[in-house]
Amino acid sequence: MARGQKTPRWLEAARRRGGAAPSPDGRSDWLARALGRAGVLPRADAEAAIREGRVEVDGRVEREPFAPVHSGSQVKVDGRARVLATASRVLMFHKPAGPVVHGSDPEGVGTVFERLRAVxxxxxxxxxxxxxxxxxRDTTGLLLFTNDERLVRHGTSPQTHLSKRYVARVVGHPGEAALQRLRDGLELEDGPTRPAQARSRALDVVELTLTEGRHHQVKRMLAAVGHPVLALHREAVGGLSLDVPEGAWRELRSEEVREGLGFLPV
Known part of the structure; x- marks a missing residue:
């Protein structure tokens, strides 16, 4: 660990407790996160329940949200036995314009997590x-949610090169020269972009498929070729195409996750 870097709270708790006992599958977790992953309580609610003394682990009350546990731990919440082992679950959500992909929104419009939970x-x-x-905030379209943080890492890692297809309405009428520049890759302030797929769908509409996901990348690329974005929509991630109405969701089947995202769910 780098000098001056603070030890994560979950690791401090594990060290104080001597670490989690080995589990049959060799995997361990910390209590509040394990409850959220298993669908027992979202993490914030789980932390509150633990601190209130409503959670037992292996026969005793546990008040430390970062206490180490594993799939074989005997856990009770409000006296009811709960199983920590869980399968990977993945949701497709059609994000509307307005909410942010953050835990809170200082502007008061709302978050995608609030919109998702509402339905x-x-x-x-x-x-x-x-x-x-x-x-x-102003981009609409396909957004994936999961209880499995491994999928988050897989889907956002620069090494995965998972494709994302966007449709943008832009200023002006991009010609073949502009589209070819997008295909070849551009030099942006944070370095060159990977080659992209680009084609025109209408005089002022461009379809752009990327295999990387930098901050505001689509908007910056189109602005760099002289056609700033007026509206942006993501219609596909990997082999998954958006097929639910705005504000709606559906759960993906395991085979969709494997074949569409190249990820092996548990």
Whole structure:
């Protein structure tokens, strides 16, 4: 660990407790996160329940949210036994313009997490949902959510090269020369872009497919070729195409996750 870097709270707790006991599958976690991943309580609610003394681990009350646990730990919440082992779950959500992909919105419009929870059934509200990547406040379209942080890392890693297809309405009428510059790659302030797929759908509409995901990349690329973005929509990630109405969601099947995202769910 780098000099001066603070030790994570979960690691401090694990060290104080001597670490988690080995689990049959060799995997361990910390209590509040494990409850959120298993769909028992979202992490903030789980932390509150733990501190209030409502959670037992292996027969004793546990008040430390970062206490180490594993899939074989015997956990009770409000006296009810809960299983920590869980499968990977992935949701497709059609993000509307307005909400941000953050935990809170200082402007008061709202977050995508609030919008998602408002339409989820009760049996999915106990999960801690992580967004796989981000979309700008004014960008609409396909946004994935999961309870499995491994998928977040897979979907956002620069090494994965997972494709994302966008449709942009732009200023002006991009010609073949501008589209070819997008295909070849551009030099932006944070370095050259990877080659992209670009084609015209209408005089002022460009389809752009990227295999990287830098901050405001689509907007910056189109501005660099002289056609600033007026409206932006993401319609596909990997082999998954958006197929639900704005503000709606559906759960992906395991085969969709494997084939569309190149990720092996548990």
């Amino acid at each position: 989820l059934p009760e049996d999915l509200l106990g999960y801690e949902w992580f967004a796989v990547g981000r979309l700008d």
